[in-house]
Amino acid sequence: MNCRGNDEDSPNHEQGSPHKHVWNPNLYRLQQEAPRPKPVSCKHHITNSPSYYGKEFHGVISHLDASAILEEDGAYLVRQSEGSNGFHTLTLRFDRKIKHYKLYFDGQHYVRDKRFDSLYELVADGLVTLYMEANAGPYIELMNNFNNYEKSPYMTLNKLKRRAVIIQASRGTDISVATDSFLHKEQKHSEISGFQTKDPAITESVIGEGFISETVDYDKPHAFKIHTFKGLNWCEFCGNFLWGFTAQGVKCEDCGFSAHSKCSEKVPCDCCPDLKQLRGVFGIDLTTLVKAHRTARPFVVDKCISEIERRGLDAEGLYRVSGFAEEIETLKLALDKDGEQADMSPEVYDNINVIAGTLKLYLRLLPIPLVTFETHPALIKAAQLKSIQEQIVGIKDALTLLPAAHYNTLKYLMEHLNRVVQHQITNKMTAHNLSTVFAPTLMPAPDLSKCGGLPGMTYEISALETMITHQQTIFT
Missing domain, CATH: 3.30.505.10 (SH2 domain)
Structure with a gap:
């Protein structure tokens, strides 16, 4: 399908603009020809x-x-x-x-x-x-047959924007001025010498002797919802006009991608959320959050764990003792508002249980649990195997069902909890104690409404305990 119109007819064409032959005006013309009420x-x-x-x-x-x-x-x-x-x-x-x-x-x-x-x-x-x-039958048939995402106007325009950012960077312009996180990632990969980690989803870029924070390229589906567009709008997949006056198509709530409803079914899982579209960090889908921040894990997890390991590993009852609810709520609001700049130093929060409670709250409020509902049954099945060797193999297999962002976050958390266990003489927190605390948060029952209340967590606790104790083997 040729989804491109003539320069003179394209509504977005400007004299001298590199954005040529992008939008197809045929459907727009047809709408203008429709009879008026x-x-x-x-x-x-x-x-x-x-x-x-x-x-x-x-x-x-x-x-x-x-x-x-x-x-x-x-x-x-x-x-x-x-x-x-x-x-x-x-x-x-x-x-x-x-x-x-x-x-x-x-x-x-x-x-x-x-x-x-x-x-x-x-x-x-x-x-x-x-x-x-x-x-419009012939045009709509061509739209339905159009499957070349790489040649879509969306890709055409973004390639041009990426190129502009690279040119700015080569002239010494601060790359932080780029507002598009996707463009930011592309510049790092194109202009900065780097190397690949063992995880293909993570790239650590290097400038001189210092690291730029880890950037990731997780797959994430778009969060499309029916949308009423104001003014003239075009499908970013096929390049054709979004006709009508209400509910003309769909729009991704995370990145703003606009498309016909049918075209949205063909868009790959490459949503790059815009931070401006997100409302804080708590209660946001984990993959969406890390895609928006271009990090391997949610910064909340990294920030809380870093602070706990700096001054709280010996605290008795760590993660079991509750922090003050008012202070946890205050820190939650600060992280939602200030992000990575939120202050959780001992001068502000001297009680380490507040930091631990905030981490548990973040994990509890995830709309999709860290151990997803698809992975949960496989882990329970693995925990029921007879020998510990069989359980380890079963758990490793079950964890392959996790989305990459969930897997990397769980791995990091289990490594941290293993270090907590190493201080159990002073903090009194064994692997079993920690598993009992975290099981309802990390592995909530997929359907609590059918359980007549809180179900037994025996196998969830067992699976978590195995992951904490044998984290080096399971997450190799």
Whole structure:
């Protein structure tokens, strides 16, 4: 499919712009050609006329009488059908034919799923849809057959932006001015000498003797939701116009990617969340958060564990003793607001249990648990095996089901808890004690509603205890 229009016709074309031949204007032209709504007023007064209709309401008339009144395409009226209950009838003329629709009102006007503040907007959108269905068949068929994501306008524009950032960097411009996190990653990979770690999802870039923080390239699906676009908008996958006046397509809540509903089904799992789209860090999907921050693990986990290991490994009852709820909430708000700049030093939070409690709270609020619901049953099955050697092999196999971001975070957490256990003489926290504390947070039951309350956690605790004790073998 050739998804590119002529320069002069592209709505986003500018003189001298490198963004040539990107958007296809054909569907936009078709929408402009669609007939406009023409309400036909009733010539006499209607008693008990609904307040949410205007003069286009004609009361009780037959479909034949209504058809005779509508003389041109786009003309419409509302009538009360004999025997109707709970709805009125919208009658309109399109392509020299009369069409009738059940019309409802519950504060907004609707015929099917789309809702409108005014009847005029409903009819305008309906006429565009009818016109597209009648005339845009060849374009829509080409869109449905378009599968080359690499040649999509989205990729074309982003390659150009990446190139611009690289040029800025080569001229000594501070790369931190780049607002697009995806562009930031591309510049690091292209302009800075680096090396690959053993984890192919993580790259550590080097400048001179210092490291830039780990950057990652986790796969993440887009979080598409039906969206009403204001003004003129184009699909970032196929390059065609998002026609209609409401619910024209879908938009990713994490990165802003816009597409037709059908096109969104073909977009690969390459969402690069924009930090501006995220609301804090607690309660955010783990993969989304690390993609947005370009880190191997959530910075909350790194920051809390670093502080705990710096001054809290000998604290008796670490992770079992609760910190003050008010201080935990205060630190949570600080991390949501200030991110990595949040201060959790002993001058601000002298009680290490507040830091430990905040880490547990972060893990508990993950919308998808650290040990995902898909991985949970496989871990339980592994924990039921007879020998410890069999359990270790089973757990390793089960953990391959985890998304990369979850796996790397769990690995880091288990390494930390293993170090906590090494201080058990003073902190009184054995691997079993820690597993008992963390099991409900890391491995909540997939369906608590069917368990009649909190289920037994015997096998979850056993699996975690094995992971803590044998973390070097399991996470090799």
